[in-house]
Amino acid sequence: MEKILERYERYSYAERELVNDPETPFLNVQKNWSLxxxxxxxxxxxxxxxIGHYMGQHLDSLSLKDLQNLELQLDTALKRFRSRKNQIMYESISELQKKEKGIQEQNNMLAKKIKEMENEKTTAEKCQWEQQNHGPCPSSFLLPHQQPWLNIGGTYQGEASEARRNELHPTLEPIYTFHMG
Structure with missing residues (x-):
């Protein structure tokens, strides 16, 4: 209906221009502006x-067809709103997943550092304990199979444990005795 009215006004305006006297351009400009x-x-x-109809106001004057048209427009607008909302939510979820992955990587690195620090602390404590009981720290001279935290390939630790047992208990005889003879 709006388009029909605009078309009517344009045609009536064009007709008025043709009818008007071409010698009075000032009046034509005024009529153009007023129109x-x-x-x-x-x-x-x-x-x-x-806008009032979209807000639910003044619906009494609308016909059934107008109400159906308004409902269709509102449904279309709602679909666009939901689509945009879903797009924003998916982008947000994707961004949060990236952040989660980065935080997980940092967490793994920190856990690895903590394990390394615990190993160093254990080594330092053992060395300190051995220095208190036996003098200089021999752990720096021990072979890898004698260090309990370096159990590479399942090495045999029986000899090392026996030697350590003899070191800890002075009443026991050493396993290896040398005879000079």
Whole structure:
């Protein structure tokens, strides 16, 4: 209906221009502006009425067909809103997953550092204990199979444990005795 009115106004305006006296351009400009102003006022009124309809106001004056058309427009708008909302949510989820992956990597690195620090602390404690009981720390001179935290390839630790047992208990005889003879 709005388009029909605009078309009517354009044709009537064009007809008025043809009928008007070409010697009075000032009056034509004034009529153009007044017609344009009237047309814009009507358009504003129509837009305000439509906004009211979208807000659920003044629906009594609408016919069944107008109400169905309004419902269709609102459904289409809702679909666009939901689509945009879902897109934003998926982007947000993707960004959060990337952050989670980065935090997990940092967590793994920190756990690895903690294990390394615990190993160093254990080594330092053993060395300190041995220095208190036996003098200089021999752990730096021990072979890898004698260090309990370096159990590479399942090495045999029986000899090392026997030697350590003899070192800890002075009443036991050493396993290896040398005879000079």
């Amino acid at each position: 344009e102003c009237t047309r814009l006022g009507e358009k504003i009124e129509l837009l305000q009425r439509n």
